[in-house]
Amino acid sequence: MNDFRIPLGRWVEDIIDFITDTFGFLFDFVATVVSGAYEIVDAVFSTPPFWAVIIVLAALGFAARGWKFAIGTVLGLTLILGVDQWDNAMDTLALVLVASVIAILIAIPLGIAAAKSRATSNLLRPVLDLTQTMPAFVYLIPALILFGIGVVPGVVATIIFAVAPGVRLTELGIRGVDTEVVEAGQAFGASPWRILRQIQLPLAMPSIMAGVNQVIMLSLSMVVIAGMVGAGGLGQPVVASLNRIDVALGFEAGLSVVILAIFLDRLTAALGGGDTPLGRVLGRRGAARLERESAAKAANPGQAPAERELVDA
């Protein structure tokens, strides 16, 4: 071995120190927002009695995929309750939701920007590669330094880890929209913003929803790791069982994570298809149709019934 060594780690540490000193107020602000959001969402899940939460989640499952999924939801959540991980599971759910929502709010605009400009895309790609492949634990260290122990570093590390697929799939979805349809928008004189809103985003929606699904899944896997920095939730018993070599606790906590993962995955996957009642509501298709029909009736009241008959026939 020679003495050649690049002190890359030291440099990064210096940078982090510099950031901590200079932008402290910014991190305080982020911390306030994140912890505030977490408190609210966690209260929503933790305050009501367990049966109320189970009923609401099962109803959501029914709307998204039907009664089989609703029954599965009830059984799964009852199992979590049975292994005494209910409170942790609700904390985790809140963490995942807060982290995912923020990650998605970052990912979709970035994805749009990347789809619109090749330069932005080229700039973002290595950054996304980095955030996606860097071992998840590594984020915890600067997050700890910047935010201290607790929920916030866990959420921030989760966001960084989970944002990449959201950006990529949004970009992919928008680039994948039939160029002729986009041209049609241009040919009729629509502005770029209008083309984005009325053509590109709706047509890219399945891909974007797949991205949302991936963001949520990655968030869930990261939230467990975030238990190491005291983020709470199911990560806590997992870390504890690792320290105590407690197979029983580890399995119960781990299984609870799996149940939450399956629930969130199936739920969000259903939204991307758009063929479920909930998907339709999100797609605003039903609303648009109602709106139009009432407008048509208002425009020519005498003709509306006749037209209805034609359509029915």
Added chain:
Amino acid sequence: MSDISPPQTILTADGLGKTFGKTHAVVDASFEVNRGEIFVVMGLSGSGKSTLIRMLNGLLEPSSGSVSVAGTKISGLPAAKLREVRKRSVSMVFQHFALLPHRTVIDNVAYGLEIQGVAKAERLERANTIIRLVGLDGRQNSLPSQLSGGMQQRVGLGRALASDTDILLMDEAFSALDPLIRREMQEQLIELQSELGKTIIFITHDLNEAMFLGDRIAVMRDGKIVQIGTPEEILTDPANDYVAQFVQDVDRARVLTAASVMEPARSVVTVTAGPRAALRTMRDLQSQATFVLGRDRTFAGIVRDRDVLRQVKRGETDLRSILLDDATTVTSDVVISELVELSVGSDLPIAVLDDKKRLIGVIPRVTLLAALGNVSTTTGEIPVTETIATITVSEMTDTLLDPTLEGAGR
């Protein structure tokens, strides 16, 4: 707009060129499109026609040259002004329809109006009118995916018509449809065009489609326009070997008109010339019948050799009494596919008349066959365009020389 007023230019392309990297997609394309005409740009794939049409509404900025729409130069216009031109003056129909799949038929048709900022109630009403016009009534609330290809393109056409622009760009609009539907759409387009008086710029790789639709056709090859002309000009007078080779497979019968294949009428007499002159003409040409013209060369009818011979022998002088009015006549703009049946029905040449009933030419069966086969009628030594006389030359000559009848004809 009346037919008499001179053609009014609505769109001008001046030296248009477009280069992608090192590829010259369009090179120095110049043409003018008149208000109310169907201008077809025809070329094989890769000839640059799609690039050309996209420069006409500014979807692509030309590398050189400029486009003017209704007197406004649109090349180099700022984006917002260009959008205004597209909203008000130029709409477009796409090859693969390019409908918004998440919107219903009526919302698709109303899309252009929505962008123009027309209020909802009004745009739905106008869209409904257009939907009826393109034959989609009752499908207002269907999604595009629930319609057949032909119906989807009707929606595409409806969307372009609804925005009520003067110019319609159609990019291979019917190429993705199966042949029967395509024919139906072509016919409907011509109907709509004559009804609404739109100016249509139609891109196609299908020469038969170009010939059927086009008032004028621009043939493109390797980014250059090699010939601009009416379908007949392109068919009968191709500018170069490429165009000639291209047009050889065209269904000539549907393009060529009576005027372009007719021959000068040789077996013709005026009604005042009398039967002797008629007989002499028929003897010289060895023809069975001769066309008879009245005053101002207006077509009066036809006389047959037997009748004329009988008249001469009897010493009668008035051709009118043996004039047959069963001759087949057509106007000069009839396509020759419609002449075939007429020609079968009568052994005499078809008379081609102008709009003042004057005889401007004739089409014997041989000429019709020659035109269909794209060969000349003068390939042999003997002209074969006349119908063979039913009486012998010597009998005609004898009759004409008969001293007892001499002078009676006049």
